[in-house]
Amino acid sequence: MTGPLSGFRVLELGAIGPVPFAGALLGDLGADVVRVDRPPMPGATVEPPSRFDFYNRNKRSVSLDLKQASGVATVLRMAARADVLLEGFRPGVIERLGLGPAQCQEANPRLVIGRMTGWGQEGPLAREAGHDINYLALTGALHSIGVADRPPVPPLNLVADLGGGAMYLAVGVLAAAMEARQSGRGQVVDAAMIDGVSNLMSAFQAFQQRGQWTDTRGENLVDGGAPYYGTYETRDGKYIAVGAMEPQFYAALIDGLGLKDEPLPPQNERSAWPAIRERFAAVFRTRTRDDWMQALAGREACVAPVLSIAEAPLHPQMQHRGVFTRFDEVLHPTPAPRFSRTPGSLRRPAPSAGQHTHEVLADWGVAEGASRP
Numbered sequence: 455m456t457g458p459l460s461g462f463r464v465l466e467l468g469a470i471g472p473v474p475f476a477g478a479l480l481g482d483l484g485a486d487v488v489r490v491d492r493p494p495m496p497g498a499t500v501e502p503p504s505r506f507d508f509y510n511r512n513k514r515s516v517s518l519d520l521k522q523a524s525g526v527a528t529v530l531r532m533a534a535r536a537d538v539l540l541e542g543f544r545p546g547v548i549e550r551l552g553l554g555p556a557q558c559q560e561a562n563p564r565l566v567i568g569r570m571t572g573w574g575q576e577g578p579l580a581r582e583a584g585h586d587i588n589y590l591a592l593t594g595a596l597h598s599i600g601v602a603d604r605p606p607v608p609p610l611n612l613v614a615d616l617g618g619g620a621m622y623l624a625v626g627v628l629a630a631a632m633e634a635r636q637s638g639r640g641q642v643v644d645a646a647m648i649d650g651v652s653n654l655m656s657a658f659q660a661f662q663q664r665g666q667w668t669d670t671r672g673e674n675l676v677d678g679g680a681p682y683y684g685t686y687e688t689r690d691g692k693y694i695a696v697g698a699m700e701p702q703f704y705a706a707l708i709d710g711l712g713l714k715d716e717p718l719p720p721q722n723e724r725s726a727w728p729a730i731r732e733r734f735a736a737v738f739r740t741r742t743r744d745d746w747m748q749a750l751a752g753r754e755a756c757v758a759p760v761l762s763i764a765e766a767p768l769h770p771q772m773q774h775r776g777v778f779t780r781f782d783e784v785l786h787p788t789p790a791p792r793f794s795r796t797p798g799s800l801r802r803p804a805p806s807a808g809q810h811t812h813e814v815l816a817d818w819g820v821a822e823g824a825s826r827p
Contacts, residue, residue: 456484456796456797456798456799457482457483457484457485457796457797457798457799458483458484458793458796458798459480459483459484459485460484460796461484461486462480462484462485462486463485463486463488463535463537463538463818464481464485464486464487464488464536464537464538464539464540465488465490465529465532465533465536465538465540466487466488466489466490466513466540466541467489467490467520467540467541467542467543467548467553468489468490468492469540469541469542469543469570470542471509471542471586471611471615471619471620472542472570472615472616472619472620472623472647473540473541473570473620473623474489474510475509475616475619475620476540476568476619476620476621476623476624477489477509477510477513477540478508478509478510478511478512478513479620479621479624480538480624480627481511481512481513482512482789482798482799483789483793483798484796484798486514487512487513488513488514488515488516488532488810488814488818489510489515489516489805490516490517490518490520490532491515491516491517491518491807491808492517492518492519492520492807493517493518493519493807493808494807494808504803504804504805504806505782505783505784505803505804506784506804507804508786508787508804509804510804510805511781511786511802511803511804512800512801512802513802513804513805514802514805514809514810514813514814515805515807515809515811516528516532516808516810516811516815517807517808518811520551520553521551523552526552526553529553530552530553530557530558530561531561531820531821532815532818532820533553533558533562533565534561534562534565535562535818535819535820536565537564537565537566537634538565538566538567538568538627538631539558539565539567539568540568540570540623540627541567541568541569541570542570542571544571544580544581545571545574545575545576545580545581546581555567555642559640562640563639563640564634564638564640565634565640566627566631566634566640566641566642566643567642568623568627568630568645569642569643569644569645570619570620570623570645570646570647571644571645571646571647572584572585572588572589572614572619572646572647572648573589573646573648574644574646574648575644575646579592585611585615586608586611586614586615587608587611587614589614589648589651590608590613590614590651592648593614593618593648593655594659595613595614595651595654596608597669597671598655598658598671598674598677599671599677601671601672602670602671602672602673604671606671613654614647614650614651615647617651617654618647618648618649618652618653619645619650622649622650623643623645626643626645627643630643661674673724675699679724679727680699680722680727681730681731682696682697682698682699682703682704682707683696683697683698683699685760686734686735686738687735687738688738688739688741688742688743688745688746689739689740689741689742689745690742690743692742692759692760693743693759693760694738694743694746694747694757694758694759694760695760696734696755696756696757697756697757697758698755698756699756701721702754703754703755703756704721706753706754706755707750707753707755707756707757709753709755710749710750710753710755710757711734711737711738712737713733713737716733718733743759743760744759747759776788779800781800781803782803786800788800
């Protein structure tokens with residue numbers, strides 16, 4: 455295997471969303487990630503081909519019944535050989551299964567246990583169900599996204615599940631694993647999406663506390679309120695994204711729009727923002743998206759075309775950098791970030807449940823069905 459995490463063993467208890475995404479990130483960087491899946495149920499609905507399950511690429515799968523003592527014992531034997539265990543159950547579930555931190559770290563005192571929840575392990579909401587949009591709602595992030603006089607807009611499930619969840623989980627377990635190599639002692643990493651998103655919102659918390667951010671959507675600096683930071687429709691019904699915040703970039707934008715000699719109000723006169731935005735919108739509607747990109751190219755006006763998911767891989771910059779890679783007949787995002795000496799790689803398509811049970815147990819030196827760890 456290649457990558458900076460080559461030789462690093464991750465045991466992932468089957469979950470959805472942020473846990474498998476974090477596991478795939480570690481797998482992309484070379485870790486040996488083994489996912490513990492439930493045994494397939496007879497007559498179960500046929501899922502889409504596993505190669506489209508990008509969150510489970512670069513993993514192997516073992517099938518174990520965690521409701522059976524033999525399955526729990528096998529997981530504990532695997533935990534004894536792992537560097538990290540990832541789980542995303544509701545609080546208390548793995549303890550009831552017999553796979554809580556006490557049992558796993560008895561089997562392996564160096565084990566790092568990454569626990570992923572939305573609300574956290576404790577508190578009045580800890581055992582409540584939820585999804586990305588619910589966790590965003592509690593942090594102030596969801597309230598801040600959208601336009602004035604309209605409901606808040608969910609930013610896909612990128613912010614809580616992946617940004618505030620998976621990324622903080624991955625950083626946390628890697629930091630704890632580094633410390634464990636020095637101390638010889640593992641620990642529990644308690645990653646909650648409301649914690650991660652609140653960290654991501656730290657700049658806006660600061661803006662609000664010093665009076666530079668209002669609770670009205672669409673009237674602030676980077677929420678679409680500023681006319682130089684937002685999107686504009688073009689003549690063909692497509693959009694241009696503008697981010698000309700700094701004075702020199704704003705001046706370049708004004709020049710590129712042909713408004714250099716027009717008496718516009720000062721850039722940061724907030725009362726004039728609606729009028730400036732209306733003027734920009736009228737100008738952008740005079741040309742197509744691609745015409746504008748050609749006209750504004752090289753001006754440092756901080757503009758970009760708003761591409762669809764299908765269009766994104768075709769853009770020259772994306773192609774030059776190789777942001778997407780064709781693997782197993784499917785177009786994947788290339789592993790990120792990039793490493794100069796130990797690059798990550800795409801090595802395995804997502805497995806079907808239990809595809810590697812015997813192979814993994816043999817590799818990890820685990821006796822299947824043993825009664826003790």
